[in-house]
Amino acid sequence: MMNPLNGRGGGLGGSSSGKNQGGESVVEMFPSGLRVLVVDDDPTCLVILEKMLRTCLYEVTKCNRAEMALSLLRKNKHGFDIVISDVHMPDMDGFKLLEHVGLEMDLPVIMMSADDSKSVVLKGVTHGAVDYLIKPVRMEALKNIWQHVVRKRRIEWSMPTTTHSGSVEETTGERQQQQQQQQREAVSADDDDNNSSSVNEGNNNNNNWRSSSGSSSRKRKDEEGEEQGDEEDASNLKKPRVVWSVELHQQFVAAVNQLGVEKAVPKKILELMNVPGLTRENVASHLQKYRIYLRRLGGVSQHHQGSLNNSFMTGQDASFGSLPTLNAFDLQALGQLPAQSLAQLQASGLTRPAALVSKPGFPGGSTTIVDERSIFSFDNSKMNLLHGVPTGMEPRQLAGLQQQHGMTIQQQIAAVRAGHSLRRPQQQTFSRPQQSSSIRQPMLPNRVSEISGFSSGRSSSIPESSSRVLPTSYANLSTQQQSLAFSNFQQELPVNSFPLASAPGLLSLRKPHSSASEVNSSEAGFTTSSYDMLFSSRQNDWDLRSMLSSSHQDAFSNSEAYSSSRNNNNTSRNQQQQQQQQGMVSHHQVYGNGGGSSLKVKSETMAFHEQYSNQEDLMSALLKQEGIGPVDTEFDFDAYSIDDIPV
């Protein structure tokens, strides 16, 4: 089953292109022979699935333990084309497995579960699953899973390769074809898939944000050429898929640390790593995933908080290396924002842009960039300032600006817009009632509300977790809000009244410890890259993911996961990185509880992601998906609503 099928199934995505090296016969046979790995701890379902898949003429390997599945995949990186995994498994949460597979092997993963609640489905989406099937799974649903493989390959192929690649000749031609196809595909994305998930619409957009693996794989694919690892024949054109070994990853992490997470750009990382044969695209996609991981680890908190505080409060360049742009809110999220800072922030209020500035650099010395009230009241003038914020501004730029000694008002405003940090501080210091009122703010609310939701319960010291650990009921809201916030930003800050209700609710629901870690990471992520968030749907996606994941956590001992992860995360960034380096290993360990941990990682990664912007469409799409519920009405999403996501 795991033999490399000569081009069969694997990498055949472009069956229509017909340019697979020597793949003529394979093309005809496709999708039979598609190599599927199915993971489910339920023996009954496993057997049924296996039989169904065999009936579809796929090659099936079944596995009832996630760990076993991972090791199978690792041992045979190119031995499978697609993975189908259950969500609820005893030894590892399906979403974590999903992350790992996405990060390490970059294979399409389909999630399935008897649980059809929207929150879980959304979680699947945000974690990068290419589809979500509801049990009982029917044959019809399985018949078409090959489309995910094809889609992924096509997307990857169509990415223009800028770096070397032995397979230039071959891939170029294919790429052109792929591009054409992809374009057509993108246009007709809706018709394209049989899978119900709306995520697949708009391949181009989706690629970016749908899942890090998707986008990264896309780029990487270009670089690496055909990922038909099993096809030896190939042509010299075929570029081997990059395997991120531990050493390579460590080199990567070292380079990222050296550059500073926010400033780490694939190009520079590549230079620092100085690994022959590694392309910028490889690094870029890996960086994306890495950020997600960091985010999830939520480790940003401590480290960032300290820095954030400094940067905000003192207006100095953030001492923290990682997230200079974290605003007060993030700091709060991280839980390290000193009460006084918070007070300052709050005191300054948002009414004045100055308020955004932290003490040293910020007028009013209040880091609370956004006074909840002011934010909520949506001071147009302020908003206008935000509007003025160069949307095109790269996060890096922003970070740079911010770092210059306090944020300029604009930055602050932008930060406020980002909404994360601002809210937080306020929430913490303000009493609940205030928080409720502050929730009004649409833009920030996404994050803020979440945060407030969490922080309310707590003393000022805890804020961070708030955003993430939203109780399930609120989680959705928060994520929505968040997404909304992002979408808002993209839309020039439409004034939306986020479901403030959620905020209060969130507040009460907040779980102190668990959320902390999560939040921190998320917060950190947001603040630092507030602009990113604004302009990067991908980030939003990640944030959303983290948020979503956090929200879903509580079903599964979130607090435990969070607190444990938080501890881990509270290390400095370096530590986080180490954790990161330990890679999946630590990931597993930390997140023994499943869900919770995965979230944390996400938040971490997201925090650092600032590379990818221009994903408004994706953002909108994602937001829309998450935009179910009250928020939905506020925002004029035109694409997906959660209800549209077929599962």
Add this chain to the structure above:
Amino acid sequence: MELVQMQKSLQDYTKSLFLEGVLDSQFLQLQQLQDESNPDFVSQVVTLFFQDSDRILNDLSLSLDQQVVDFKKVDPHVHQLKGSSSSIGAQRVKNACVVFRTFCEQQNVEGCHRCLQQVKQEYYLVKNRLETLFKLEQQIVASGGVIPAMELGF
């Protein structure tokens, strides 16, 4: 009994199970998966389901009998039972699981106990029915006949 009669009995019997809601269309999917290369597929899967479910129900009973019920342990079991029962088409079992889960969420011990009873009841019912069904099939096959395909006309 004549072969034709046996086949008719089997069909009627199967139909009744569908009409009563004991089985749903997912069971038909299973039947469609059965073919010459896998003539016992359905009974194999169902047997697997019985074994697994016995284990789960056992675990559930133990969990619910604890002094302090750990719902975090109870819920996954019910969830899995829900998944597997829905996969073979044991509709009533699945529905009972759904109700069970809501009581779990509410952490209602009393309610959970009742649900467990309900689930067990439905489970034994479907187990009994399916065992009868398989016996009928075996009789037909033993008599040299072919198991008639399920008609969906009802």
